[in-house]
Every structure is written in structure tokens, then in C-alpha cells.
Amino acid sequence: MKLIDNIQDWICSLALSLAIALFINIFLVQHMVVEGHSMDPTLHDHQHLIISKFSHSIKKMPDYGDIVTIDSRVSRERSLKDDLSEPITNLVNQQQYVFVKRVIGKPGDVLEFKDSQVYRNGTKLDESYILETMRVMVDQKITVPADSIFVMGDNRNNSMDSRMIGAVPLNHVLGVMVAKI
Known part of the structure; x- marks a missing residue:
């Protein structure tokens, strides 16, 4: 009987630990690995990041210059089911539709691309972080x-970003980078 009680205690402890870990991963923080070179020189291929998911959980608009993770499938609706299933599927294989980009524009901003520069509301952006002239x-x-943002990679000439996929709905912004590892 004591062995059965111990096994039940272990199963309960493991189930509670798993539930807490999933809650943290879904709603608070997540580990991510950069794949590709679209954020060079700021981030590098295979670099590890810590992403705050709290802003996604409360639908907070990211700030200009924030590095965010996005669901690049902007033409489809996201649901709570996506948020709940992605941490589990990411354990097996990081999703190819999750991109890491920099916030360039917010709702209502007028962005202009001319003379190899980006202008926001008529003002040229100072972008010391980009790899090369766009x-x-x-x-x-x-x-x-x-309710959308415009994102771009720091490696402007080699980045699949809002110039190709369009503006990113706020509910497709999955999190904000808080640390590089």
C-alpha cells in the first residue's frame, strides 16, 4: 500500500510540475533558437533567446525597435488553441512560421522606403543595427x-518580413526578446 501511495504522490508531483512548466511556457517566458541570418548582425544563426510571452498574453503593443517573435501566417486567424499547442510542438521541432524581427512601425504610422532608407512619419530612422544598406x-x-505592426529583419537584403508578408496583426506577435544567451 505504501508503494502505491508513493507512486501516486510522484505522479501527482510530476503532473503538477508539467502543468506549471506549460503555463510558464505558454503565458510568461519561452526559450527560442534563431534560425537563419535575417537578424544579422544583432542576432546570429543558432543563437538562443529568452522571449517574454507576457506581452502576447495581455495583447500589449510592442515598442519601436523591440525584437519580437511573430507568427508569419498573417492571413489566418490565431486562436487560444495555437497558443496552447505551440509550446508542445516546439519541443519536437521549432515551427518554420515563427520569425524573429524588429518592430519598425505601429498602427497609423506611414512608412516610406526610398533612397535605401526607411522613413517613419516623414523622419528618417537612425538604424545603426542594420547589416548593410538596404x-x-x-x-x-x-x-x-x-491593431498591427510592421516588422523588418536587421539584414534587410536577406529578410522575409512585413515587406513581403504584410503587416503583422497584434495577436500574431508571440513575444518580445528579453535576453540573448
Whole structure:
């Protein structure tokens, strides 16, 4: 009988520990590994990051310059089911649709791409963090929609970002980087 009680205690302890770990991973903080070179020179391929998920949990708008993780599938709706299942599937294989990018624009901002520079609301951005001068094929002007952000990689010439996928809805912003490991 004592052995059965001990086994039950262990199972309860393990189940509680797993539930706490999942809660932390879903709603508070998450480990992530950078894949690719779109954020060079700021972040490097295979670099480990700590992501705060708290801002996603409370739907807080990130600040300009924040490095965020996003769900790049912007044309589909996200649900609580996505938030609950991703930490488990990420244990097996990091999702290819989760990107790491920098916040360039917020709702209502007018972004212009001209002369190899980015202008926000008529002011040229000071972007000392970018890898090289951005190649701009055609001058462009974009207004960031409500409840969305515009993100770009620091390696502008080799980044799949809002210039290609479009503005990122706020509920597709999965978290904000708080530390590099």
C-alpha cells in the first residue's frame, strides 16, 4: 500500500510540475533558437533567446525597435488553441512560421522606403543595427493598419518580413526578446 501511495504522490508531483512548466511556457517566458541570418548582425544563426510571452498574453503593443517573435501566417486567424499547442510542438521541432524581427512601425504610422532608407512619419530612422544598406527596388509608402505592426529583419537584403508578408496583426506577435544567451 505504501508503494502505491508513493507512486501516486510522484505522479501527482510530476503532473503538477508539467502543468506549471506549460503555463510558464505558454503565458510568461519561452526559450527560442534563431534560425537563419535575417537578424544579422544583432542576432546570429543558432543563437538562443529568452522571449517574454507576457506581452502576447495581455495583447500589449510592442515598442519601436523591440525584437519580437511573430507568427508569419498573417492571413489566418490565431486562436487560444495555437497558443496552447505551440509550446508542445516546439519541443519536437521549432515551427518554420515563427520569425524573429524588429518592430519598425505601429498602427497609423506611414512608412516610406526610398533612397535605401526607411522613413517613419516623414523622419528618417537612425538604424545603426542594420547589416548593410538596404536595396530598394521601387520607392514605396505604406500605412500600418490598426491593431498591427510592421516588422523588418536587421539584414534587410536577406529578410522575409512585413515587406513581403504584410503587416503583422497584434495577436500574431508571440513575444518580445528579453535576453540573448
